[in-house]
Amino acid sequence: VKISPEIQDSLEIRFRSTARDLNRRGERIISLGLGEPGFATPAPIIDAAAQAMRDGHTRYSNPFGLPELCERIASKLKDENGIDAKASDIIVTPGSKMALSLALGAILSPGDQAIYVTPCYPSYLPQIKISEADCVARAIDLRRQDFRLDLDAIAAALTPATKALIINSPHNPTGAMIGRDEIEALADILSASQCILISDEIYERLNFSGAPHISPASHDKLAQRTITINGFSKAYSMTGWRIGYLHVPDRDLLRVISRLHQHLNTNTAAFIQKAALAALDLPPEIVAGYVATLAANDRALRDALAGNPTVSVRPSKGGLFAFVNIAASGQTSDAFATGLLERHRVAVTPGILFGAAWDDHIRVSLASSREEVAAGVARLADFAAQLSHG
Numbered sequence: 001v002k003i004s005p006e007i008q009d010s011l012e013i014r015f016r017s018t019a020r021d022l023n024r025r026g027e028r029i030i031s032l033g034l035g036e037p038g039f040a041t042p043a044p045i046i047d048a049a050a051q052a053m054r055d056g057h058t059r060y061s062n063p064f065g066l067p068e069l070c071e072r073i074a075s076k077l078k079d080e081n082g083i084d085a086k087a088s089d090i091i092v093t094p095g096s097k098m099a100l101s102l103a104l105g106a107i108l109s110p111g112d113q114a115i116y117v118t119p120c121y122p123s124y125l126p127q128i129k130i131s132e133a134d135c136v137a138r139a140i141d142l143r144r145q146d147f148r149l150d151l152d153a154i155a156a157a158l159t160p161a162t163k164a165l166i167i168n169s170p171h172n173p174t175g176a177m178i179g180r181d182e183i184e185a186l187a188d189i190l191s192a193s194q195c196i197l198i199s200d201e202i203y204e205r206l207n208f209s210g211a212p213h214i215s216p217a218s219h220d221k222l223a224q225r226t227i228t229i230n231g232f233s234k235a236y237s238m239t240g241w242r243i244g245y246l247h248v249p250d251r252d253l254l255r256v257i258s259r260l261h262q263h264l265n266t267n268t269a270a271f272i273q274k275a276a277l278a279a280l281d282l283p284p285e286i287v288a289g290y291v292a293t294l295a296a297n298d299r300a301l302r303d304a305l306a307g308n309p310t311v312s313v314r315p316s317k318g319g320l321f322a323f324v325n326i327a328a329s330g331q332t333s334d335a336f337a338t339g340l341l342e343r344h345r346v347a348v349t350p351g352i353l354f355g356a357a358w359d360d361h362i363r364v365s366l367a368s369s370r371e372e373v374a375a376g377v378a379r380l381a382d383f384a385a386q387l388s389h390g
């Protein structure tokens with residue numbers, strides 16, 4: 001089988017197997033490596049799925065998605081995101097990962113260029129390459145602008161062959177969020193191009209920045225060229241359910257994406273779509289409580305690392321993660337993460353998995369309970385301080 005060396009095992013899946021091995025050996029580890037919420041799927045969602053199964057929603061269904069869910073998503077996008085969305089612009093997919101893959105598959109042809117930022121969600125590059133092996137994938141380094149979009153670099157990278165730009169806010173792994181000024185600038189930069197903007201908004205509801213999340217598709221000049229991707233995994237702790245969606249304003253592109261989807265997935269499981277409807281009707285306090293925990297965990301991390309000679313971190317604004325700078329340790333991210341796991345039983349994710357240039361960072365998940373995160377970050381601070389003494 002021919003597969004590009006850029007396509008490695010999925011990070012989430014590799015991490016879970018390491019944790020399982022340690023657990024099997026009876027080792028209790030503190031996990032700050034998780035890419036999913038630490039709480040159980042809320043009961044009303046589970047009840048809705050069970051009821052839907054009993055009601056017979058167990059067969060093939062509309063490939064675009066259940067009409068009532070597409071309607072509900074369109075009104076959410078309209079009311080909360082300011083996107084001029086219609087139910088007929090929506091395709092419900094098995095996970096937002098599949099939504100992203102279908103979008104890239106529909107857009108990219110041989111010789112095209114796709115731009116993404118680094119560090120980033122580790123599946124972006126493999127997905128670009130799986131969608132179109134002969135596509136040029138161009139990474140924009142977020143280092144120069146302290147994790148903000150490097151707009152000059154994006155403008156310089158843009159060519160007539162650029163067909164897709166993937167952005168993600170709130171951002172995995174840095175916790176940065178894209179501001180209105182960046183969206184304005186992107187609108188100008190992309191105005192004369194053929195480039196589709198793919199906006200991955202999976203962490204939208206996990207926003208503790210104090211500022212609103214901004215969807216680029218709400219901007220007049222970006223509305224027509226933007227595909228908005230979102231899902232249910234992160235806000236509602238539904239990672240294993242596999243449900244997400246995309247909003248595609250361009251009719252021709254929607255038709256191509258829908259064909260890919262029909263032949264790859266047929267439809268997204270109907271009873272899971274019923275559960276997603278229940279998720280959208282959940283009392284907002286449930287998610288708000290979780291977001292407060294994420295914010296407290298981010299603060300606990302910063303407090304624990306304040307004044308540390310070896311590691312430092314910027315405040316996260318949203319999402320599940322903080323990206324910790326370990327450059328002063330002199331260690332690679334893998335060596336640092338391995339040492340922390342072996343000596344202090346705390347699991348984090350090496351920065352190198354988010355881009356080759358990020359071997360001087362580790363990703364710390366804020367997704368566990370306050371107690372777990374407080375204990376984990378204290379051990380992280382101790383470990384880092386010890387390194388500075390040689």
Ligand code: PMP
Nearest residue numbers: 035095096097121172231233244
């Ligand atoms: N985008 C980003 C930025 C992510 O971090 C993840 C999950 N880790 C996904 C997409 C995929 O989420 P889903 O479970 O909806 O496929």
